[in-house]
Amino acid sequence: MKANFISLLSLVLVFYCHAFTEGQDPVVRAFEEKTLQARPLPLSRVRLMGGPLKRAQDLTAEYLLQLEPDRMLAGYRIRAGLEPKAEGYGGWDAVDSRQLTGHIAGHYLSAISLMYAATGNEEFKRRADYIVTEFKEVQDKRGDGYLGAIVNRDGIDGRELFERLSQGEIKSGGFDLNGLWSPWYTLHKTYAGLRDAFRCTGNKTALELEIKFAEWAERILAPLDAGQIQRMLNTEFGGMNEILVDLYADTGDKRWLDLSYKFEHRCFIEPLKRHQDILEGKHGNTQVPKLIGSADRYAYTGSAGDIMAASFFWDQVVQHHSYATGGHGHDEYFGEPGKLSDRVDGRTAETCNVYNMLKLTRRLFALRPDAHYADFQERALFNHILASIDPEDGRTCYMVPVGRGVQHEYQGMFRSFTCCVGSGMESHALHGDGIYYEAGDKLWVNLYAPSTAEWTAEGVNLKVDTDFPEGESVILKMTLQSPKEFTLALRRPYWAGDGFSVKVNGEAVSEDVIDPYRDVPESGRPVAGRGGVEQSGTYVELKRAWKTGDTVELILPKTLRLEPTPDNPQVAAIMWGPLVLAADLGPERERGRGRDVSYEPPTIPVFVAAEQSVNQWVKSVPNEPGHFRITEVGRDSLGADLEIEVNLVPFYRLHRRAYAVYFDLFSKPEWE
Known part of the structure; x- marks a missing residue:
C-alpha cells in the first residue's frame, strides 16, 4: 500500500504546494472534506507581481542562491563517516560543537522547495534534488534511517544519545535533552525539508527518506512509557507532531498519525483544551509549533480536543499577549496575559514566533474561515514580517523590538545561522500563501x-x-x-x-x-x-x-487611531489603517542582541495629548504617502518642556534607524 502512495506525486491536500487530487486515500479525503472549509490556492498557482511582499521574496530568493548546499551538508556527512565536500558554516550550524547543527540544511531545503513553487525557478528544484540525493547517501551510510548532524559538547554523535534515550536515560528540561540542544527541534527541520521537497517539487525520494527517518523515530520511542515520553517533551521539540500528521496525509499510513500523539505535551495542551491560559513564563517558539500540530491533526481526525486547544491558544496569544505589530514575547517568553505596558523595550517580538503564528493562522482559517484570522495575518505580515527584512540587502532580524529608542536586531546571514535566519528563509517564500482560499x-x-x-x-x-x-x-x-x-x-x-x-x-x-x-x-x-x-x-x-x-x-480608506496596551491606555501605538507608524529617531547605533540594542538616543518622545483625538495632533505630510508629523504635543521624555518635532512612517519601511513603536501619553495636568 505504501508503494502505491509514493507513486502518486500530487496525492494530498496540503497547505501551500499542491491541490486536492483524486489519488488521495479515501479515509484521509473524507476527513478533509468534513473538516476543511477552505483551501489556500497552492503557491504554484499564485504569483506576486510587485509591492513590498514581492521585494522581500526577491531578496530572499537572491540570498538562497548565494548559499552553498555542500557547506550546510558538511555536518551530516562528517557524522555519517563521509568526507565533507566543503567546510561547514558556523554559528548555530557549526559542525564541531553543541549547536543546532543541521537545522539550516532543513530550513534551506524547505525554503528552496517553497520558492520553487512560488516562482517556478528551476534552479531551486535543481538544488532541492541535489540535497535530497546527498541526504540519501548519508541515510544509506547510517543504515538505520537516522538523518542528523547534531553532537553534544563531548563530540558524541546525536544518534548514540538518542539510543540512550530509547533505553530510558532521560535528562530533559528547557532546551537540553541528554546533553543535546533541542535535538527533536533540530531534526524536525530535516523532516520538514523532506516533506516540502516531496510536496513542492515532486521528489519521490524525499518521501522515501522521510518514511525511513520516521521509522527510526518510531523505533527510538517504542520502549518508552507514557511518563518517560512526557518527561522527554519537557525539552523543545519543534513541530514533530505536525510532521508526523503530514506524513500520514502523504502516505495514508495511520501509524504516523498514531506516532504524532507521542509528541502531545499533555501538561501544556490539556489546560488549553479547558480554556486555561497557562502561557506566562513559557518560551514562545517552543509552544506555537505544538498547536500547529494540533490544528493539522484536526483536519484528519475531527478531534474536538485538537481544535479547542489550537483555537484557544491562538485567541489568547492574539488578544492578550500580542503587540500592535503582531509580535509577542519578551526575551522570547510569554508574560502575564493582558499586561504589556511594562514589556515594551528592545528585547521583544522574536521573528520565529510570528512566522509560526502565521502558519497556525492560515491553518485555522482553512478549518474555520473567519475574517479575524485574515486580520491578524495582515497585521503580522505587514508590521512584523516585512519589518524583519532589510529592503536593501535582505538581512533578517532575530528580534523586531517594539520599544522606545530601539533598533532592529539584524543577523549575520552567512555566519550566525540562528533560528530566525532559518525561519526567515521560509517566511519570505510563503508570501503568496493565504492570499486566496x-x-x-x-x-x-x-x-x-x-x-x-x-x-x-x-x-x-x-x-x-x-x-x-x-x-x-x-x-x-x-x-x-x-x-x-x-x-x-x-x-x-x-x-x-x-x-x-x-x-x-x-x-x-x-x-x-x-x-x-x-x-x-x-x-x-x-x-x-x-x-x-x-x-x-x-x-x-x-x-x-x-x-x-x-x-x-x-x-480601502485608512484612518489614524491609537492602539493602547490592554493594561495602560496611556501607552499606545499609532496606527494608520493596518500599518503601525513608528517614530524615526535617527541613525542606528552598534548592533547586538538584547540590551545592546535598547539604547537611549538623544530624544525619546512622549506626547502631551491624552485628552485629544489622534487626528488633532498627527498630521499627514503633503505628497508623501504614509509620512506623518507631530509638532505641538511632542516633548522630550527626560522632562524638558520644549516642543519637539517627530516624524512617523510605516514601521515596515523604517530600517537602519533608531525608532519607537509605543509612546507614553500624558494629559496637560499630568505633564505639568
Whole structure:
C-alpha cells in the first residue's frame, strides 16, 4: 500500500504546494472534506507581481542562491563517516560543537522547495534534488534511517544519545535533552525539508527518506512509557507532531498519525483544551509549533480536543499577549496575559514566533474561515514580517523590538545561522500563501497584494492591481474559460473607514452587501481583535455570473487611531489603517542582541495629548504617502518642556534607524 502512495506525486491536500487530487486515500479525503472549509490556492498557482511582499521574496530568493548546499551538508556527512565536500558554516550550524547543527540544511531545503513553487525557478528544484540525493547517501551510510548532524559538547554523535534515550536515560528540561540542544527541534527541520521537497517539487525520494527517518523515530520511542515520553517533551521539540500528521496525509499510513500523539505535551495542551491560559513564563517558539500540530491533526481526525486547544491558544496569544505589530514575547517568553505596558523595550517580538503564528493562522482559517484570522495575518505580515527584512540587502532580524529608542536586531546571514535566519528563509517564500482560499464555488480574497491567481477548479484567472498598503485602491480583473457563476468573498478589513466602497464593472455594490452588520448595534458585531475588544473584519460576498473582462474595484480608506496596551491606555501605538507608524529617531547605533540594542538616543518622545483625538495632533505630510508629523504635543521624555518635532512612517519601511513603536501619553495636568 505504501508503494502505491509514493507513486502518486500530487496525492494530498496540503497547505501551500499542491491541490486536492483524486489519488488521495479515501479515509484521509473524507476527513478533509468534513473538516476543511477552505483551501489556500497552492503557491504554484499564485504569483506576486510587485509591492513590498514581492521585494522581500526577491531578496530572499537572491540570498538562497548565494548559499552553498555542500557547506550546510558538511555536518551530516562528517557524522555519517563521509568526507565533507566543503567546510561547514558556523554559528548555530557549526559542525564541531553543541549547536543546532543541521537545522539550516532543513530550513534551506524547505525554503528552496517553497520558492520553487512560488516562482517556478528551476534552479531551486535543481538544488532541492541535489540535497535530497546527498541526504540519501548519508541515510544509506547510517543504515538505520537516522538523518542528523547534531553532537553534544563531548563530540558524541546525536544518534548514540538518542539510543540512550530509547533505553530510558532521560535528562530533559528547557532546551537540553541528554546533553543535546533541542535535538527533536533540530531534526524536525530535516523532516520538514523532506516533506516540502516531496510536496513542492515532486521528489519521490524525499518521501522515501522521510518514511525511513520516521521509522527510526518510531523505533527510538517504542520502549518508552507514557511518563518517560512526557518527561522527554519537557525539552523543545519543534513541530514533530505536525510532521508526523503530514506524513500520514502523504502516505495514508495511520501509524504516523498514531506516532504524532507521542509528541502531545499533555501538561501544556490539556489546560488549553479547558480554556486555561497557562502561557506566562513559557518560551514562545517552543509552544506555537505544538498547536500547529494540533490544528493539522484536526483536519484528519475531527478531534474536538485538537481544535479547542489550537483555537484557544491562538485567541489568547492574539488578544492578550500580542503587540500592535503582531509580535509577542519578551526575551522570547510569554508574560502575564493582558499586561504589556511594562514589556515594551528592545528585547521583544522574536521573528520565529510570528512566522509560526502565521502558519497556525492560515491553518485555522482553512478549518474555520473567519475574517479575524485574515486580520491578524495582515497585521503580522505587514508590521512584523516585512519589518524583519532589510529592503536593501535582505538581512533578517532575530528580534523586531517594539520599544522606545530601539533598533532592529539584524543577523549575520552567512555566519550566525540562528533560528530566525532559518525561519526567515521560509517566511519570505510563503508570501503568496493565504492570499486566496477556495471551497466549492467560492473564492476568498484575504489579502490585497499585486498578484495573479489561477483558480483551476473553476477555470478562473484573477489579477489584482493595487498600491496597498500605502494606497487605498484595489482593482481585480477576471479572465474565465467560459462564463461562470461563483461567489467572490472580498475581505472588508476592520480598519477600513468611512468611504469603503466596492464597484463591479463600475457600478456600486449596495450597502446591505457591503456591510451586513449595518443595522446591528456595535455591541452585537463580531469582536475578535487585540484585547478582545476590537471589531473583526467581514466579507463582501459577490455571487453572480462572471465573465472575462469583469472588474471589481475596492476603495480601502485608512484612518489614524491609537492602539493602547490592554493594561495602560496611556501607552499606545499609532496606527494608520493596518500599518503601525513608528517614530524615526535617527541613525542606528552598534548592533547586538538584547540590551545592546535598547539604547537611549538623544530624544525619546512622549506626547502631551491624552485628552485629544489622534487626528488633532498627527498630521499627514503633503505628497508623501504614509509620512506623518507631530509638532505641538511632542516633548522630550527626560522632562524638558520644549516642543519637539517627530516624524512617523510605516514601521515596515523604517530600517537602519533608531525608532519607537509605543509612546507614553500624558494629559496637560499630568505633564505639568
